[in-house]
Amino acid sequence: MLGMESKSKYIPLKELEIYQSSRQLSAKAWSIYQRLDYHLRKNWGDQMISSIDSVGANIAEGYARYHFLDRIKFYYIARASLSESVEHWIDLGFERKIILEEEHSEIYSISKNLQIKLNKQIKIAYDAKKKI
Template structure:
């Protein structure tokens, strides 16, 4: 019998936003030349993809503190991708301001959802 309270990973809004961020970052990454990819692009796309990967891994864990640990890693990867690598790429004129703004919009939504996800996971086990 299936758990009626279980929400599949792909239906979580926080995970959907992380996948949207990955799609946008991949589009940006694919436009970079070889040197740009090797200097900052590879780290940019790796950290962006890590956001969703860590949400997925944490969601599959049993203990709530184990889950939260992966969600914290996800939050760190989000900051790395957006607050560090995308800003460096903008400063170096590797990406357009419109691409940067698109990443920042998703970042703002995802950051709030991820913080709320961490908080609700913690609170759900405090009852």
Template sequence: MEDKKKYIPLKDLEIYQLSRKLSAIAWTIYSRLNFHEKKSWGNQMLESIDSVGANIAEGYGRFHYLEKVQFYFYSRASLAEGKEHWLDLGHERGLVTLEEWEEICSIHYPLQVKLNNTISKTYEAKKGGKNEK
């Protein structure tokens, strides 16, 4: 009996779900900003955070494993930019509340780990279980 892998819809992927939660928080923050804050900080923060999920989606839809991995790398870089730079800066400047900050942090680390695991597993699946980067 062959072991067929079941297709998992994008919306059911945990990394995609976590990225959407992060996007929802980013949108809440962005929505209350004034024009100057949106223009100087908010637009870039929102684009980088929304790019996390967008790149997961694009990578997931690609056929070749190297293309998949490339988009997962883009997603990981966008996560670093969005959280480690823009949201950290927003928290320092008082644009992100403590409650939002704690929720962001509770999503960021698990998403980062799961994204790294997804990259590794994508390589392993193609390489017959050997993780050759």
């Protein structure tokens, strides 16, 4: 469930598929971050983990917003953070051989699925706004 299909049914944040996917992404990133030495953490890892964790944080904040436009704004920010995280930081880490090919593939798979779900969630929020 995406969370807004039905006005009468509230889905807790932790059961929301886009939030669960963002947490999966964060867990993958954290496992990479934990094995970094101090130098790599400070120069690449801190930025990478912050941008990936902000995806879930913005989904959570958007989901808690009552007004549709506020909600949509945070979903857009989550989608932009997802792009920054994966298309920049994760790719950079892969280029620099910080990230293994298998990790890179798993993260890309999760992120593509999450991007589709975020786009759908944005559309659902727009459609719900039109109904009132």
